[in-house]
Amino acid sequence: MKNSIIFLFLIALLALLPACQSAPASGGKISFMVFGEPAELAAYQRLVDTFQQEHPEIQVEVIQVPGQSDYRKRMAADIAAGSPADVVLVNYRRQAAFASAGALTPLDDYLAKSTTLKEADFYPQSFAAFKWDGKQVCIPQNISSLVIYYNKALFDQAGVAYPAPGWTWADFLSAAQALTKDLNGDGTNEQFGAGIDPELIRIAPFVWQAGSDLVDDDANPTTLMLDTSEALDAGKFFMELQTAHHVVPNAEQEAAEASESRFLNGRTAMYFNSRRVVPTIREAAKFDWDVAALPQEKTAATILHADGYCLPSASKNKDAAWVFIEFANSAEGQTILAQTGRTVPSLISIAESPVFLDPSNKPAHSQVFLDVIPTMRVLPLHPAWADIEDTATQEITRGFYGETDPYDAMLRAVQRTRDYFTGK
Amino acid sequence: MISARRAQIFALLAPYLMGAFLLVALPAGISLYVSFTRYDGVSTPVWVGLQNFQLLRIEPLFWVALINSLIYISQAVLLRTLAALGLALLYNQPRRATGLYRAIAYLPTVIPDTAYALVWLWILNPLYGPLNLALRAFNLPAPAWLTDTRWAIPAIVLMSLFQVGEGLVILLAGLRHIPRDLKDSARVDGANALQTFSAITLPLLSPWLILLTVRDVVLSFQNTFTPAYIMTRGGPYYATYFAPLLIYETAFDRLRFGQGAAIMLIVFAVTIFLVLALYFFFESWGFDDD
Structure with a gap:
């Protein structure tokens, strides 16, 4: 008897459910x-x-x-x-x-x-x-787009000029070298000239700057183009920042303290990210900082976020x-x-209004984000892009941390992502 | 009379049975169906027969994940069982503050998995973590643990070794189960500690050890998810890419629910195979669970 009452109650509840869901327009x-x-x-x-x-x-x-x-x-x-x-x-x-x-x-x-x-x-x-x-x-x-956040205090200390519009890969590298330092004299670096995630979306602007495309056809992509000679040059430059010049943390150093945290703690001079880190930097950074456009090579380019x-x-x-x-x-x-x-x-x-550009709100040169729009490139739209990006990123990471040479990493990224484009 | 009693039992079981049906049997049945379809979570599933399974045969990441899982299980289950056995033997002796020691050994087991993973992320920090600071202080090699492809799985095995509290409790109960007089008579016959252990304790404990091993195999297939997801994201370079993470990413990040379900089915089959293999292995030793 009791059971049937409970049962009836449940039925009544179920009947009420759709009523709760319907809503008047707007x-x-x-x-x-x-x-x-x-x-x-x-x-x-x-x-x-x-x-x-x-x-x-x-x-x-x-x-x-x-x-x-x-x-x-x-x-x-x-x-x-x-x-x-x-x-x-x-x-x-x-x-x-x-x-x-x-x-x-x-x-x-x-x-x-x-x-x-x-x-x-x-x-x-x-x-x-x-x-x-x-x-x-x-x-x-x-x-938003990929830019460089830089610690002005570290630049001043090292007597290095701030990144200027139109600066090149060579300018960037020499600044990064001057800003990489062994602070306590133990033979390993604690301060790094740069911090950048070894990912496809980070290497892409370098590939474009070197004069290559990222994919064969933006509207109907069928393969990554990381195997062109220009893209291979970009890959080599990008990965040698770690493997040859050591201006970015190695795998252990990055695992010990991520570049974002290192930047916030004043031990990374130039940190690559999109606009989204600004609220965090505003809140956490205790030094003077600003943004700069990416360095360029054959051409200027950045990536839409x-x-x-x-x-x-x-x-x-x-x-x-x-x-x-x-x-x-x-x-x-x-x-x-x-x-x-x-x-x-x-x-x-x-x-274009002061809401965004007001220099009294850091970064002082938010205008940089608008200046780079004409050279901004967009990643292709593809349903399997998450797979493509993750797979390529695995190979790029391997090359970046020196477990394989840059060319091998770039070629493997092309090979391993091919099936995702064609939707096997 | 009997049928009334039956009805009563059934009524008492009903909440559990309904839960088991709704939360276990029904999803398992749906997963089985989905594994034979192409399903993106939005459109209606399309029946594709065995296609998901055929594709997995040539999917390198599937093999990487399966092999990683098997490597982890082979190391973790063996070492965890030995660790639980060692601790149980140690704490079975009546001595001062045994209760405290047991509590300490059990404590890490009650820490929620995510918190446990975060704590170990700090312990295993290659430069600033206490483990490597200690290793360096003793002039021992300090591996990069989770950032080194060779050390990543051992690091996760190491971390799992501190969560053997449940195994310890089971084995302590098992040890209590061994009649005192058997050991006494062995001692009277002149058996030393090692002989007593190998001729009496171990054989009598074997049903408990079988239970523990089988349970740990099943558990180890699943519990790699949290460390892989929180600590390594499957890296470095797929070194800790385990089956559960692959299933999760395939289904929920890549929206290939059919393929995810197919992998799950295979993992399920491999687990059953391993459990049966272990069962027959132990049985061939002449131990059974009577």
Whole structure:
């Protein structure tokens, strides 16, 4: 008897469930999943708080995931489970994997109707990086790129000139050599001229600067081009920074203390990263620092880093989610994120405004991020790009730490990624 | 009457059975199905028969991960069992503060895996970690552990050796199970400690050791995930790329759920094979679990 009552109660509960899920148009509840360091998370929270004030009819629940790679996996699991957040942030290097599976809602119709968002207001490089199959699948929040963060105090101490626009690989190497030091006289270096992750996305600008392409065809890539003679030169230069010149930490030193932490502690002079480390450096660095463009060789080049706000196909409240995406990419929304230092705004008007450029907020020369846009290159969009990147990175890491010679590393990266391009 | 009692038993078991069905049997069944499909987590799974398994045959990373897992298991299971046995023999003797020693030996076992991995990441730090500082202080070679392809698996084995608390408890119980008079009579017959150990303690402890070994094989296939994911991300150069990490990355990062499920099925089959092999191996020694 008791059992049947419980049973009936459960049935009643089940019947109630769909009622909880339905929502009126452009109102109700949405969830927004973000990643980042505490300073970045605070920025997103401010974005959401401001949105709530203007749109009290929509409640936004913020889901925080600490790291970008965990974020991606959480999102994949959520999508497979049919219950992703209503607004997600996706890097353009990963959008093809989700878009090709049909996991993201094309936003073209929303964009056409929008009075706030116009494609022409955005930097085209960043906007185009979120197209898949001719459809706009995400709206970019930023147009970041690889730059050099440098410790001005270390440059001053060593009497080395700050990186100047148009500087070359040779200039960079000699600066790095002058800034690499054995501080306690024990025969090993504690201070390094440079810190750079041995990854495909870090070596790519060097490959472009040397005059090679990264893939054979940007629109329909079938192979990496790391085996051209120019790319091999770039690989050799990049890897010899560690193996021959020792201006970057070796594998043990990097494992003992990562370059980012070494930079924050004032023992790496030039640290390669995108804009995303700015909130952390602002908070942790106790020295004067600034940003500089990458050195160049045959040509100048850097690499686009961008995340976009996307609307999963499985979202149950797409209209409200779009209202939030629209707000986040409006001048007001992009201003809030830019103030935290996290983004190089993808809206041209905000990027060129004091919100982003104000020299009293470090880095003083944020203009560098805008100056490099004309020479910015974009990685190809491919559903298997995560595989390609990880596999190539394994080989590049091996070459970088001297377990194989640079040419072998570059050639193996080409060979081992070939099947992923063709989608075996 | 009997059927009422049956119903009662079933009712009492129902929460557990429902949990086991929903959380174990059902997902296992779905995984089995998914392993024969191509499935990206969004679109409907497409039946591809044995294609996932055929592709794995030529997938180098699959073999790397499987072999790494087997190397880890062969080292970890042997050493962990020996460590648990050694500690159990040591702590079985009544002496002062035995309880304290046992608690100390058991303590690392209760630390959550992620915290344990982070602590060991610090211990194994090649330059500033306490382990290498100590090794250098004694003028011993200090390997780069997790950054050296040759030392990465041994480092993770070493770290697993401090989590043998459960094995220790099982073996202590086993030792208590051995009748005192057997040892006494052996001593009366003039057997020394070593003879007593090899002729009495070890054979009588063998069912417990079999239990422990089999359990550890199953466990070791799985528990490489946390150290690999947190400490090494499978590196350096795939040196700690174990099967669970491969499954996870294939399914959840590369959205190839079918292939991930296929690898899982193979790992499951290999585990069963190993367990059976161990069982017949021990049985051929004439030990059984009576």
